[in-house]
Amino acid sequence: MNTFPMTIHGADKLRDELNYLKSVRRPEIVAAIAEAREHGDLKENAEYHAAREEQGFCEGRIQEIEGKLGNAQIIDITKIPNNHKVIFGVTVTLLNIDTDEEVAYQIVGDDEADIKQNRISVNSPIARALIGKEVDSEVEVKTPGGVVEYEILAVEHK
Known part of the structure; x- marks a missing residue:
């Protein structure tokens, strides 16, 4: 199972x-x-x-x-030591390199995802691109509107 x-x-x-x-x-x-x-x-x-x-x-x-x-x-993400890598449950702060906009997302399970609360599914394209990456990394995310480049500013276990 x-x-x-x-x-x-x-x-x-x-x-x-x-x-x-x-x-x-x-x-x-x-x-x-x-x-x-x-x-x-x-x-x-x-x-x-x-x-x-x-x-x-x-x-x-x-x-x-x-x-x-x-x-x-x-x-329980609060019980996992923060090694500044993106894993399930963390809240990751991103900088859109093109627009200079900052956004923070928590990576959650499919049933918990709610974009209005900045909770994205671990299976979403952006989360899949971020998993395993570290703070200060640059990440390319393929979106329906094209490729968006982000820099990972912070990874929080909260």
Whole structure:
């Protein structure tokens, strides 16, 4: 079975969602099904069918999260010595050599990626180009708009 990397933050978010689904959402759906059953004929009972469908989605998501957590290799970047190399979980500060713009990204698992929060997937082109490189290195990243050159300014374990 393949494991995949996940930050502590990502695992905590999945555990929170799992807890919500099991302790709040699942009982709400069971109650909705029971209430819809009281309305009589189940063949033409839209509330009953909608609640059953919602139950299927909820149970599917619970299984999906349990599977992800079961296959996750949870990495606490704060426990790994910082040797100024880009690895999974670090926050890397880059300088775009052409535009002189600075940007910082945390390299995270696929499920955790959120560009609005500057969290990029370890499988993204930019992360793949950065992994293994050191501070002060220059890196070329192939993007849909062409090649972008970055200088790695900092690597933080936070």
